[in-house]
Amino acid sequence: MARQLPQPGRDSINLVTVLAALADPVRLTLMRSIYAHGDPIDCATIAAGIEVTPPTISHHYRVLREAGLTTTTVDGRRRIVTIRYEDLDVRFPGLLAAILTPELIPPTAGAGKDPAPPVRQGQISVH
């Protein structure tokens, strides 16, 4: 048991496909939930709280897997999803970290002055 569903090999993971897979609020939420949970977790647990029907969730898991973002293994009657951290980091270093890191809350104008990061210099040098 614990059969693995088909997924692209590491070298055929495509950036545009990866970005397209992540450019959907439901799928981004799924990815962040898997990441936040840490351990391999079944689809149902992750999907709890997302207000779309099971067929739609199933569809989104498939898109993530076929894009090369996740691995899905069948265990009995539930599916276990994991993020392909290593493969993705080899192909696109830093990408997952940038996307899964919780988004900064935009500072409310005038509210509680943020102590630490005022402007911070860009990591990419230009010119």
Next chain:
Amino acid sequence: MARQLPQPGRDSINLVTVLAALADPVRLTLMRSIYAHGDPIDCATIAAGIEVTPPTISHHYRVLREAGLTTTTVDGRRRIVTIRYEDLDVRFPGLLAAILTPELIPPTAGAGKDPAPPVRQGQISVH
């Protein structure tokens, strides 16, 4: 002169929108060309070599700008595009670097053994 076209403020740049903007081969090519060129450059020069018509190019520039990825200024009868490095790095640190870095060529099986990076450990720790 040098009027600036409307663009979202830094704090209203949205990740899903940014990813959607980048999840298109033409727009990703445009972004990489702007990045590779370094200096602010006019749209026509960047678009040269891309095999779509001017209306389509114009559309893509608009999508990039409205997503918050670029700044476009009107200078005479041409447009100058620049990437919003600082704003993007504040909102999504590391994202641009991960996406604009030229993609690794998948190692051809058995061909010229790559000297440097064999496997490299993931930057995100899991478990």
Next chain:
DNA sequence: AGTTCACTTCGATGGATGTCAAAGTGTTGG
């Protein structure tokens, strides 16, 4: 003033995509 240039806007079109309900598949528990 008129033409060329460098785009943009408009309208149309074909294809992809997110969503759901209904039906199907394989698993577990009684």
Next chain:
DNA sequence: CCAACACTTTGACATCCATCGAAGTGAACT
């Protein structure tokens, strides 16, 4: 063996999106 479970597949539908040709806009050049 049957029912409940945890999904998946299929088919349909509406919407979105990339693309194009045609027409429009404003700047520069002659």
